[in-house]
Amino acid sequence: MHSFFSRLNTLFAFTLTVLAVLTIGVFFSTFFEKYQDTVAIGVNKPIVKHMTDFSANRKKNDLGVLQLNLDMNLDHLFDWNVKQLFLYLVAEYMTPTNSLNQVVLWDKIIRRGENARFNLHDIATKYYFWDDGEHLKSNNVTLTLGWNIISNAGRLIHVRANGSTSFVFPDNYATSRSASSKSSGQE
Amino acid sequence: MELFSFVDDLKRMDKRQAIYQILNFGMIISTALMIWKGLMVVTGSESPIVVVLSGSMEPAFFRGDLLLLTNYQEEPIRAGDIVVFRIEGRDIPIVHRVIKVHEKDDGYVKFLTKGDNNQVDDRGLYSPGQLWLEKKDVIGRARGFLPYIGMVTILMNDHPQLKYLVLALLGFFVLIHREN
Numbered sequence: 001m002h003s004f005f006s007r008l009n010t011l012f013a014f015t016l017t018v019l020a021v022l023t024i025g026v027f028f029s030t031f032f033e034k035y036q037d038t039v040a041i042g043v044n045k046p047i048v049k050h051m052t053d054f055s056a057n058r059k060k061n062d063l064g065v066l067q068l069n070l071d072m073n074l075d076h077l078f079d080w081n082v083k084q085l086f087l088y089l090v091a092e093y094m095t096p097t098n099s100l101n102q103v104v105l106w107d108k109i110i111r112r113g114e115n116a117r118f119n120l121h122d123i124a125t126k127y128y129f130w131d132d133g134e135h136l137k138s139n140n141v142t143l144t145l146g147w148n149i150i151s152n153a154g155r156l157i158h159v160r161a162n163g164s165t166s167f168v169f170p171d172n173y174a175t176s177r178s179a180s181s182k183s184s185g186q187e
Numbered sequence: 188m189e190l191f192s193f194v195d196d197l198k199r200m201d202k203r204q205a206i207y208q209i210l211n212f213g214m215i216i217s218t219a220l221m222i223w224k225g226l227m228v229v230t231g232s233e234s235p236i237v238v239v240l241s242g243s244m245e246p247a248f249f250r251g252d253l254l255l256l257t258n259y260q261e262e263p264i265r266a267g268d269i270v271v272f273r274i275e276g277r278d279i280p281i282v283h284r285v286i287k288v289h290e291k292d293d294g295y296v297k298f299l300t301k302g303d304n305n306q307v308d309d310r311g312l313y314s315p316g317q318l319w320l321e322k323k324d325v326i327g328r329a330r331g332f333l334p335y336i337g338m339v340t341i342l343m344n345d346h347p348q349l350k351y352l353v354l355a356l357l358g359f360f361v362l363i364h365r366e367n
Contacts, residue, residue: 023333055310056318084247086284086303090266100290102266109303111246132289132297146267148284150247156254156329158267 026153030081037077038162039145041089042069044122046167047174048136055130062136064091064129064169067122068106072145072161074116085110086148093142095135103129105143137173142166212358232258232327237271237280238337243302244269244282251338254282256327264288264298264322269329272300272320274313280326283309289319297321 046066053061068089077085089106105125110116129136144164149157226235235256239248248254256271264270268285286308287299297319301308310318343350 027331027333055308086247086267088267088284088286097291098289099292100288102288104266104286107303109246127286148247148267148269151332153333154331156269156332158265 023153026081026151027155030079030151030154033079035077035147035149035157035159036162037072037074039070039072040163041143041145041165042071043067043143043165043167044069046141046169048169048172049175050134050173053130055128056132060134062131062134064131064136064141065125065174066129066167067124068120068143069122070106070118070120070145072116072118074110074147077147077149078112078116081151081154082149083112083152084150085116086150087145088147089143089145091129091141091143093136093139095131095133095139097133097135101132103127105129136169138169138171140166140168230255230257230327231260232256234271234280234326237282237326238340239282240279240341241281241302243304244284245304247303248282248332249334251335251341253333253337254329255331255333257330258325258327260322262328263290264296264325264328266298270300270320271326271329272324273326275317275324276314281309281312282329295321 044067046064049063049065050060051063052058053063070089074085074087087108087110088104091103091105093101095101105127106123107126142164143166145161147159147161149155149159227233229235237254237256239250239252239254242250254269254271264285266285266288269282270285271280271282273280281300283300283302283305285298286301288296289298290296299308299310299319309320313320343353
């Protein structure tokens with residue numbers, strides 16, 4: 001019981017046990033947290049273009065182009081078990097061919113310690129808003145902001161914020177290039 | 188030397204002891220297997236615990252982190268979900284986030300994924316000609332997260348000698364150990 005190896009063995013086993021118990025404790029400490037909040041989303045100048053989607057089926061699909069306003073203050077979501085917030089803005093709509101469509105237009109990673117307050121105005125969407133088909137004209141689209149809570153150890157939960165907005169795309173295709181708004185994204 | 192006292196124990200072991208040791212060993216193996224299969228049933232996933240293998244989801248998940256998955260068919264796949272999937276024909280599971288979902292009335296869903304730390308979506312990773320993923324490609328959705336623990340698996344896969352050494356040592360000590 002007192003040899004060097006048995007001491008080392010006991011120490012090692014004890015450390016592992018304590019670490020395991022602590023990790024499980026951290027896991028359950030925020031098990032029932034809701035992480036809910038309200039945000040403000042605005043949409044400017046939505047238009048629809050009809051172009052060839054080279055990133056997908058190489059056919060002519062509808063491309064939605066719009067500008068976003070996002071106002072939120074998410075500082076209070078960072079409790080002691082939150083390592084990172086992954087924000088994503090989802091556009092949800094229906095078409096005759098697909099009963100449910102969801103496209104992520106914008107996302108952001110906020111790490112612990114970074115600023116979680118945003119007042120973004122007239123920003124371009126980060127990703128292209130391609131429809132799987134040609135049914136964006138006159139379509140009623142709902143924009144919702146969601147976040148994924150990444151803990152130090154714990155549940156990975158997805159929360160949809162209160163404060164979603166809807167808008168309707170115009171009836172006709174836009175032909176001018178002046179409303180194109182791309183900075184980075186898919187090739 | 189105290190280290191080699193087990194050699195004396197070995198000599199003293201009779202047939203009954205030996206059978207007991209072997210049964211003990213068998214019990215441990217079956218219990219581990221039962222727990223694993225039980226987890227598979229409860230979560231509905233063929234691989235309920237996965238280790239993150241790449242850095243494509245940083246800074247959320249790093250190489251070596253552990254993910255707990257569920258694969259309940261009643262819960263639909265939605266944009267923002269973190270899914271673990273396999274490309275047809277390849278064994279490596281990939282952990283990425285769903286960025287597009289298109290679902291039809293009859294329940295057929297197709298979706299596109301992208302790693303948080305990647306600039307482009309996963310179409311370059313899919314099979315040639317494949318543009319979307321389907322439900323059948325998904326192993327599960329990540330529901331829980333534990334940091335660093337999977338590093339052991341990664342080390343053992345990168346250095347297979349380590350794996351054999353650990354297994355041999357474990358087997359050896361279980362067979363030899365006697366309650367004093």
